[in-house]
Amino acid sequence: MGLREWMKPRFQDLAMRQMNHMRSETIEEAEGEVLEVGFGTGLNLSYYGPAVKTLVGLDPMDVTEVESVQARIRGVSFPIERKALRADGGLPFDAGRFDTIVTTWTLCSIPEVDKALKEMRRVLKPGGHYVFIEHGRADANSTARWQDRVNPLWNRMCDGCNINRKIDRLVEEGGFELESLNRFRAKGPGIVAQMYRGVAIRNG
Numbered sequence: 001m002g003l004r005e006w007m008k009p010r011f012q013d014l015a016m017r018q019m020n021h022m023r024s025e026t027i028e029e030a031e032g033e034v035l036e037v038g039f040g041t042g043l044n045l046s047y048y049g050p051a052v053k054t055l056v057g058l059d060p061m062d063v064t065e066v067e068s069v070q071a072r073i074r075g076v077s078f079p080i081e082r083k084a085l086r087a088d089g090g091l092p093f094d095a096g097r098f099d100t101i102v103t104t105w106t107l108c109s110i111p112e113v114d115k116a117l118k119e120m121r122r123v124l125k126p127g128g129h130y131v132f133i134e135h136g137r138a139d140a141n142s143t144a145r146w147q148d149r150v151n152p153l154w155n156r157m158c159d160g161c162n163i164n165r166k167i168d169r170l171v172e173e174g175g176f177e178l179e180s181l182n183r184f185r186a187k188g189p190g191i192v193a194q195m196y197r198g199v200a201i202r203n204g
């Protein structure tokens with residue numbers, strides 16, 4: 001394992017822990033057979049409730065040697081399977097397998113996000129829910145323009161993260177119907193603090 005592969009999950013864990021206070025409202029919605037896309041370092045695990053039966057955590061990042069992540073995995077009461085795969089490369093699951101799909105601050109980082117969302121819809125049961133909290137494009141034109149200017153540099157510095165994606169539109173173009181959407185600004189610089197918390201359904 002190279003230095004970069006060693007550092008990435010450890011730095012990401014430190015950075016993403018700052019988001020912990022925003023996780024529960026999204027994660028508590030999950031039930032049944034759950035697919036979490038962009039599992040990262042397992043920071044959502046302690047927020048899942050008793051309605052969760054099993055969880056598949058999908059993420060290309062290698063966390064097998066990160067003890068804090070392995071401890072989080074050991075600490076939950078439901079079975080977990082980790083798959084080191086990209087969500088935009090075709091998902092190795094039957095259609096309609098999952099009751100819930102979860103993403104938290106992940107759609108920003110998936111290169112072919114439209115492909116990933118279509119696959120996520122395919123593996124979700126008809127009537128199943130896709131629950132998410134993501135950051136993305138500002139509604140205010142002045143902030144959105146700054147996001148467009150900064151994004152190329154940000155993307156290179158922050159491991160492929162995009163700050164200017166219009167998350168609600170992507171979710172709807174992926175074939176989901178939005179049941180709820182809460183747009184709010186978190187703490188921090190406006191260009192990275194534009195939050196989209198939502199619940200979407202697969203109809204049909």
Ligand SMILES: C[S@@+](CC[C@H](N)C(=O)[O-])C[C@H]1O[C@@H](n2cnc3c(N)ncnc32)[C@H](O)[C@@H]1O
Nearest residue numbers: 016038040043059061086087104105106109110
């Ligand atoms: C900002 S982190 C968020 C991690 C975690 N969801 C959290 O809330 O802490 C984005 C995650 O997306 C993952 N990711 C990047 N490209 C991906 C892809 N093509 N498919 C699935 N996950 C991907 C990264 O490895 C990283 O763990």
